[in-house]
Amino acid sequence: MxxxxxxxxxxxxxxxxxxxxxxxxxxxxxxxxxxxxxxxxxxxxxxxxxxxxxxxxxxxxxxxxxxxxxxxxxxxxxxxxxxxxxxxxxxxxxxxxxxxxxxxxxxxxxxxxxxxxxxxxxxxxxxxxxxxxxxxxxxxxxxxxxxxxxxxxxxxxxxxxxxxKMGTLPITPTRISEAAQQFPSERVILELLTPLRLTASQELVKQLTPVIFMQRLLERCQNLAEHYTASTYVRQEWLTVIDTLLAAASDIQTLYDETYWQDSFSGSRRQQRMTPIGGLVGRVCWSGESTAIRELIPWLLWGQSLHLGKNAVKGNGLYRVLP
Known part of the structure; x- marks a missing residue:
């Protein structure tokens, strides 16, 4: 498995x-x-x-x-x-x-x-x-x-x-695996459709790197799996896998980066103020050894359904994985 x-x-x-x-x-x-x-x-x-x-x-x-x-x-x-x-x-x-x-x-x-x-x-x-x-x-x-x-x-x-009617097209682990097999193993393109707002070292990320992206993505997957599955949650398993995947991400190169920062704001009636929710949009292409790319593809496919970064419930962090 x-x-x-x-x-x-x-x-x-x-x-x-x-x-x-x-x-x-x-x-x-x-x-x-x-x-x-x-x-x-x-x-x-x-x-x-x-x-x-x-x-x-x-x-x-x-x-x-x-x-x-x-x-x-x-x-x-x-x-x-x-x-x-x-x-x-x-x-x-x-x-x-x-x-x-x-x-x-x-x-x-x-x-x-x-x-x-x-x-x-x-x-x-x-x-x-x-x-x-x-x-x-x-x-x-x-x-x-x-x-x-x-x-x-x-x-x-x-x-x-x-x-x-009830649906028959849910995103499941098995379907993620099947889709991952259809992607090339030497490169992957991410199209950021809505603002992706990530932080690292308490600073906004305005230049995306594979390591930062994967670290935040794996944290989100871990958090959602912990709260919304009935499976036994083993933190140490996650930590081991995250270390392995981040090592793979560190070997990935950015072939081109066409992302840019898009400012946007969300109004809050409760707080009576505007909150910045801007982030990165555009395309980025990563390339690397086939083993490294192939390890990341299933998780990237999870992310396109789960969103990434802050304000996913407001539509932020939506992206698509392209071959």
């Missing part, structure tokens, strides 16, 4: 795509994921939580699936530190203004047992259309729901009338 299958055993991701038609002009911010995340949270909290508006008791938070999805907390973590959310946002990439003559497509991805909440999320997107989105709260009508696999570049319709 490949090592990633062993360590990620039991983890799966379901990518959902929503096609909507605006009934009013929708003006999204520079990073549309922030508006989508806010509207989804509002729709879920107001319509499917019995104790909305920050009035939840600790007992309620343990029982309510909506609160679990929106604000997962680790009771063993210091001072209520948030664990990684089992949700990511895939914002529209083409434009930020949509009129009733346009169609808009965006995605939400559910990680691990969060996939059981697919019916809640589907209904919430319908409610989002009534609430409105972006500047001026432009409303929309939900046209279709589909599942999508970036590994297969395949899509399957899930919504038929008012019925939403």
């Amino acid at each position: 490949p090592i990633h299958e062993h360590l990620m055993q039991g983890l799966s991701i379901h990518h959902l795509r929503f096609r909507v038609r605006p009934t009013e002009t929708i003006i999204l911010p520079e990073q549309p994921g922030t508006a989508l995340r806010g509207a989804l949270y509002q729709a879920l909290s107001e319509n499917f939580c019995s104790e909305p508006f920050d009035q939840q008791t600790p007992d309620h938070k343990q029982r309510c699936p909506v609160c679990w999805l929106l604000a997962a907390e680790d009771p063993l973590a210091g001072r209520g530190e948030n664990i990684p959310r089992p949700l990511t946002v895939e914002p529209p990439l083409e434009q930020t203004t949509y009129t009733p003559a346009d169609e808009m497509t965006f995605g939400f991805s559910l990680i691990g047992q969060a996939q059981n909440l697919l019916p809640y999320v589907a209904r919430a997107v319908q409610k989002m259309g009534d609430i409105g989105l972006g500047k001026g709260r432009g409303r929309f009508r939900l046209m279709s729901i589909a599942e999508y696999s970036p590994l297969l570049d395949a899509e399957r319709t899930l919504m038929n009338g008012n019925t939403v």
Whole structure:
């Protein structure tokens, strides 16, 4: 069994795509994921939580699936530190203004047992259309729901009338292994589609290196596997594998780097201020010995479904792996 299958055993991701038609002009911010995340949270909290508006008791938070999805907390973590959310946002990439003559497509991805909440999320997107989105709260009508696999570049319709079917295209360890075999072994291209915001030594990373990228990616995979799989978690196994993979990453060269820094901000009503969420976008190509590249490919494929870096729940850190 490949090592990633062993360590990620039991983890799966379901990518959902929503096609909507605006009934009013929708003006999204520079990073549309922030508006989508806010509207989804509002729709879920107001319509499917019995104790909305920050009035939840600790007992309620343990029982309510909506609160679990929106604000997962680790009771063993210091001072209520948030664990990684089992949700990511895939914002529209083409434009930020949509009129009733346009169609808009965006995605939400559910990680691990969060996939059981697919019916809640589907209904919430319908409610989002009534609430409105972006500047001026432009409303929309939900046209279709589909599942999508970036590994297969395949899509399957899930919504038929008012019925939403369960998906059959989840990202799983086995499917990651199958897809990894299709990649060349001497190079790999990463296309950063939304801002990738990483830190190293408490500084923002503005020039990407294979070691920093892989270190943060493996930390995210480890954290998600720890919280969202039922498999026995062995920290020492992870540490050994991480050391091996970072050694492989140190032998990788950057063939070309066409990434650049893109500033963007997220507004917080609670904090009454704008928070910077900018990061790197563009393409980078790595090359190296076939053994080193082949070791990294499965983990890079995990990352394109899990996102990487800060603010994944707002759509940041979305990338694609290209041959």
